[in-house]
Amino acid sequence: MKLRVKDIDTSSGGPLIAVMNQKDADLLDLHVMDRLKIKKRGKIDTVVLDVTQNSKIVPKGKIGVFEEVVNSLKLRNDDSVQISVARKPLSIDFIKNKLNGQRLSKKEIYQIVWDIVHNKLSSVELAYFVAACYTNVMSTEETILLTKAMVKHGDVLNLHKYPVIDKHSIGGIPGNRTSLVIIPIIAAAGYYIPKTSSRSITSPAGTADTMEVLANVTFPIKKMKEIVLKTKGCIVWGGSLNLAPADDKIIAVERPLEIDAESQLLASIMAKKYAVSSTHILIDIPINKDAKVRNRAEALRLKSEFKKIGKKLRKHVKVIITDGKQPIGNGIGPALEARDVLWLLKRDPRAPIDLEKKCLMMCAKLFTMIGIKNGYSKALEILNSGKAYTKMAEIIKAQGGKEIAPDKIKIGKFSFDVLSKKNGAVKWIDNIYISKIARIAGAPHDKGSGIYLHKHLGDKVRKGEKLFTIYSESRHEFEYAKDVAKNSKVFIIK
Amino acid sequence: MKLRVKDIDTSSGGPLIAVMNQKDADLLDLHVMDRLKIKKRGKIDTVVLDVTQNSKIVPKGKIGVFEEVVNSLKLRNDDSVQISVARKPLSIDFIKNKLNGQRLSKKEIYQIVWDIVHNKLSSVELAYFVAACYTNVMSTEETILLTKAMVKHGDVLNLHKYPVIDKHSIGGIPGNRTSLVIIPIIAAAGYYIPKTSSRSITSPAGTADTMEVLANVTFPIKKMKEIVLKTKGCIVWGGSLNLAPADDKIIAVERPLEIDAESQLLASIMAKKYAVSSTHILIDIPINKDAKVRNRAEALRLKSEFKKIGKKLRKHVKVIITDGKQPIGNGIGPALEARDVLWLLKRDPRAPIDLEKKCLMMCAKLFTMIGIKNGYSKALEILNSGKAYTKMAEIIKAQGGKEIAPDKIKIGKFSFDVLSKKNGAVKWIDNIYISKIARIAGAPHDKGSGIYLHKHLGDKVRKGEKLFTIYSESRHEFEYAKDVAKNSKVFIIK
Numbered sequence: 001m002k003l004r005v006k007d008i009d010t011s012s013g014g015p016l017i018a019v020m021n022q023k024d025a026d027l028l029d030l031h032v033m034d035r036l037k038i039k040k041r042g043k044i045d046t047v048v049l050d051v052t053q054n055s056k057i058v059p060k061g062k063i064g065v066f067e068e069v070v071n072s073l074k075l076r077n078d079d080s081v082q083i084s085v086a087r088k089p090l091s092i093d094f095i096k097n098k099l100n101g102q103r104l105s106k107k108e109i110y111q112i113v114w115d116i117v118h119n120k121l122s123s124v125e126l127a128y129f130v131a132a133c134y135t136n137v138m139s140t141e142e143t144i145l146l147t148k149a150m151v152k153h154g155d156v157l158n159l160h161k162y163p164v165i166d167k168h169s170i171g172g173i174p175g176n177r178t179s180l181v182i183i184p185i186i187a188a189a190g191y192y193i194p195k196t197s198s199r200s201i202t203s204p205a206g207t208a209d210t211m212e213v214l215a216n217v218t219f220p221i222k223k224m225k226e227i228v229l230k231t232k233g234c235i236v237w238g239g240s241l242n243l244a245p246a247d248d249k250i251i252a253v254e255r256p257l258e259i260d261a262e263s264q265l266l267a268s269i270m271a272k273k274y275a276v277s278s279t280h281i282l283i284d285i286p287i288n289k290d291a292k293v294r295n296r297a298e299a300l301r302l303k304s305e306f307k308k309i310g311k312k313l314r315k316h317v318k319v320i321i322t323d324g325k326q327p328i329g330n331g332i333g334p335a336l337e338a339r340d341v342l343w344l345l346k347r348d349p350r351a352p353i354d355l356e357k358k359c360l361m362m363c364a365k366l367f368t369m370i371g372i373k374n375g376y377s378k379a380l381e382i383l384n385s386g387k388a389y390t391k392m393a394e395i396i397k398a399q400g401g402k403e404i405a406p407d408k409i410k411i412g413k414f415s416f417d418v419l420s421k422k423n424g425a426v427k428w429i430d431n432i433y434i435s436k437i438a439r440i441a442g443a444p445h446d447k448g449s450g451i452y453l454h455k456h457l458g459d460k461v462r463k464g465e466k467l468f469t470i471y472s473e474s475r476h477e478f479e480y481a482k483d484v485a486k487n488s489k490v491f492i493i494k
Numbered sequence: 495m496k497l498r499v500k501d502i503d504t505s506s507g508g509p510l511i512a513v514m515n516q517k518d519a520d521l522l523d524l525h526v527m528d529r530l531k532i533k534k535r536g537k538i539d540t541v542v543l544d545v546t547q548n549s550k551i552v553p554k555g556k557i558g559v560f561e562e563v564v565n566s567l568k569l570r571n572d573d574s575v576q577i578s579v580a581r582k583p584l585s586i587d588f589i590k591n592k593l594n595g596q597r598l599s600k601k602e603i604y605q606i607v608w609d610i611v612h613n614k615l616s617s618v619e620l621a622y623f624v625a626a627c628y629t630n631v632m633s634t635e636e637t638i639l640l641t642k643a644m645v646k647h648g649d650v651l652n653l654h655k656y657p658v659i660d661k662h663s664i665g666g667i668p669g670n671r672t673s674l675v676i677i678p679i680i681a682a683a684g685y686y687i688p689k690t691s692s693r694s695i696t697s698p699a700g701t702a703d704t705m706e707v708l709a710n711v712t713f714p715i716k717k718m719k720e721i722v723l724k725t726k727g728c729i730v731w732g733g734s735l736n737l738a739p740a741d742d743k744i745i746a747v748e749r750p751l752e753i754d755a756e757s758q759l760l761a762s763i764m765a766k767k768y769a770v771s772s773t774h775i776l777i778d779i780p781i782n783k784d785a786k787v788r789n790r791a792e793a794l795r796l797k798s799e800f801k802k803i804g805k806k807l808r809k810h811v812k813v814i815i816t817d818g819k820q821p822i823g824n825g826i827g828p829a830l831e832a833r834d835v836l837w838l839l840k841r842d843p844r845a846p847i848d849l850e851k852k853c854l855m856m857c858a859k860l861f862t863m864i865g866i867k868n869g870y871s872k873a874l875e876i877l878n879s880g881k882a883y884t885k886m887a888e889i890i891k892a893q894g895g896k897e898i899a900p901d902k903i904k905i906g907k908f909s910f911d912v913l914s915k916k917n918g919a920v921k922w923i924d925n926i927y928i929s930k931i932a933r934i935a936g937a938p939h940d941k942g943s944g945i946y947l948h949k950h951l952g953d954k955v956r957k958g959e960k961l962f963t964i965y966s967e968s969r970h971e972f973e974y975a976k977d978v979a980k981n982s983k984v985f986i987i988k
Contacts, residue, residue: 011551019504124617131621201525
């Protein structure tokens with residue numbers, strides 16, 4: 001069948017999609033989400049079909065094409081193209097098998113990941129894959145295959161060094177900006193630590209958002225390699241690299257229901273470490289009933305899976321389970337967190353002691369992993385000597401940033417102090433509300449917005465004393481955040 | 495936030511969808527598939543968000559709207575609209591609970607169905623619902639609630655008569671056009687039988703496709719009621735009515751993976767019977783390893799579920815398990831099936847005896863259900879006396895059709911006989927290939943295309959004798975169908 005092109009000026013954000021009029025679709029017995037081959041000047045694309053009955057949108061005789069198809073086949077309006085029926089991707093059958101409770105083979109998992117990376121699956125089909133792995137939990141073997149497949153179908157940073165150190169903290173705890181302290185300490189000690197990190201999805205800041213206050217974080221993989229070879233460390237945004245790209249597409253369809261299939265969580269983390277050729281990986285699992293990992297039993301299960309997968313991938317993996325009951329550090333939001341980090345590296349007395357302790361403990365674990373004794377003292381010595389700060393300044397420069405005094409970091413001009421209504425001690429801090437208020441105030445898109453905590457769990461507090469301060473860059477968001485703070489129980493004082 | 499409207503001339507086929515530029519979306523911390531309120535002149539719609547980074551598609555400051563939103567809010571290009579963040583539909587949490595293995599409550603099921611009917615869920619979210627019900631099979635109670643909710647959120651045909659008879663054959667068997675014989679027999683006997691039927695999805699013809707050869711099948715519910723009150727029976731297309739509309743939307747997302755969650759199958763059938771106020775329902779479950787129901791164990795399970803649901807809905811339900819090993823009737827494809835039916839009703843010796851026997855048996859069961867003895871003889875008498883044919887002619891007329899002699903029904907002009915290559919008996923007929931070839935020949939969109947069987951299982955056959963004939967309305971499709979027939983094992987003769 002020959003049809004004429006109508007560029008419908010819409011983007012799918014990935015999958016190749018074309019729209020036919022119902023009448024033409026009926027002729028070829030085609031339905032929504034069937035596959036179609038479009039041929040133009042010898043080049044063929046297989047696209048996902050959408051069907052409309054509305055001739056205003058796509059009349060009979062025409063084929064509406066999304067941006068992705070226009071670009072791929074270099075189409076113009078009214079071009080004549082040849083249409084034929086295509087097989088559905090092989091992975092559709094495999095996904096159905098998984099939904100039926102079957103185990104997936106290596107071939108099947110690689111095919112699914114290939115189809116995901118190459119935008120061959122519609123978002124509905126991808127959702128079935130996620131649902132299948134969520135309800136019929138993948139075996140360790142399947143998760144390992146998924147990890148390897150995600151690495152294979154993406155770019156890889158090959159440093160050809162040993163050891164290559166890495167760390168990952170599972171999310172859900174406000175603040176907790178350990179990477180910005182650990183990376184300069186480890187790099188200053190002379191070890192490679194090529195850290196890729198994420199931007200915030202549902203939190204007030206991701207490591208990449210915070211680092212962006214100090215330097216660029218968006219680099220191609222080649223430039224990342226240059227930075228790491230020069231300074232031994234980096235803190236860049238993983239999303240700008242093409243490491244395990246299947247993962248980002250999977251996360252996108254997990255979002256609507258906020259589900260997180262365990263196998264995907266494991267494969268996602270391990271694939272991104274594997275792809276930058278890390279050899280020694282420390283995983284931090286903070287637990288709290290509101291966090292991603294809710295209790296010790298879940299954490300132990302994950303720990304055991306991480307260990308098994310690490311062993312199979314021939315990586316040294318250590319897992320620590322930490323306390324996620326309250327934010328780590330005082331600043332929540334990119335600029336406030338960046339200021340905390342610089343204070344800490346510059347040995348300013350205003351630095352958050354909880355963040356420092358956690359970072360030193362994690363550095364100690366990493367040093368132990370590579371056979372270095374007295375890691376805690378060593379890390380503390382690097383911090384106290386100013387070597388960690390010097391290294392951070394070097395990394396910031398390598399990533400196109402300028403050295404900045406922590407007190408020069410721009411914090412939102414609107415501020416409001418939330419005061420204690422009574423004397424007592426802090427018994428409870430609500431992580432969910434801390435995040436919510438910081439986000440409403442504008443974090444992470446307004447870097448200077450967020451929350452600064454004056455008290456942590458167990459601290460004594462007098463009536464009228466500051467519990468936390470809300471900062472915001474915009475009057476409108478500020479008022480709204482204040483309102484939410486006034487009407488919710490963020491701290492419990494007893 | 496105020497944005498200006500850009501009509502992007504695209505239809506979603508249901509859900510209300512709007513597209514924002516990434517930059518605007520970031521300001522409100524919105525992501526793909528989040529919900530958005532659009533306000534215009536006091537009217538508010540909640541829409542599903544899509545996000546683009548391409549300013550050509552939707553620039554900053556604009557909001558791209560799909561047809562459904564344009565129509566609902568009566569928008570024009572460059573209208574200024576007020577945008578705010580909306581909560582996700584309540585049912586998202588319920589779907590997640592079901593995915594986690596929890597049972598759904600009445601309130602939850604009704605909310606999900608309401609959200610489906612009102613296009614509040616994206617297709618990804620709906621896919622999660624289907625996957626959840628597929629992997630964590632619904633209990634009988636949940637299925638009953640789903641049935642009732644689907645009926646409630648749709649139109650209903652209230653005849654205020656008793657009894658109201660109905661029948662349903664579960665699909666997957668080529669031919670098997672029992673409704674077109676049973677409806678006139680039951681109606682001729684003086685009972686109401688308001689039959690709604692489907693069009694083909696993956697088969698060469700649905701009952702609605704075949705009836706459409708003889709009459710119209712697309713009616714509003716008011717007209718359907720008129721027809722039934724006048725003639726006691728009808729054979730109309732369910733898709734044109736608004737009976738249990740949630741069902742069609744669920745089926746649409748089941749299609750990509752060709753999954754069929756048991757609870758949805760049950761609820762789908764029962765809701766459509768319930769919605770036309772049927773009191774006595776006969777369900778035919780043909781089994782065959784290639785059919786929808788693969789074996790006796792599965793059929794018995796379904797039977798027991800149908801009985802339980804019927805009891806709870808206070809409907810008389812009888813379930814028969816029949817042999818689905820071969821096509822029922824000789825014609826496969828709308829016109830060829832319609833001819834079989836008219837031959838049968840007109841007592842033409844060319845009528846297929848297997849179809850006649852099955853229809854008489856089913857009529858006998860229906861008569862027994864309403865307390866009439868000797869149902870088989872009674873049905874046969876109605877058939878032999880010509881009363882069934884007269885009734886069919888009456889229904890055809892009421893549905894806007896004209897009486898036509900069976901031999902005047904237009905059959906595809908291209909035909910090809912497939913001959914036996916040896917002497918023997920028919921040991922096997924491949925239903926899948928019969929359907930495939932009939933569809934490739936053009937059925938159901940070309941009504942005259944399809945297959946005519948000259949032999950059934952067990953029939954003796956000599957070398958060179960006709961096994962089946964392919965008919966097609968188009969040369970191109972004909973050649974392709976012939977090709978497939980020549981290269982596949984459709985009949986096994988031993």
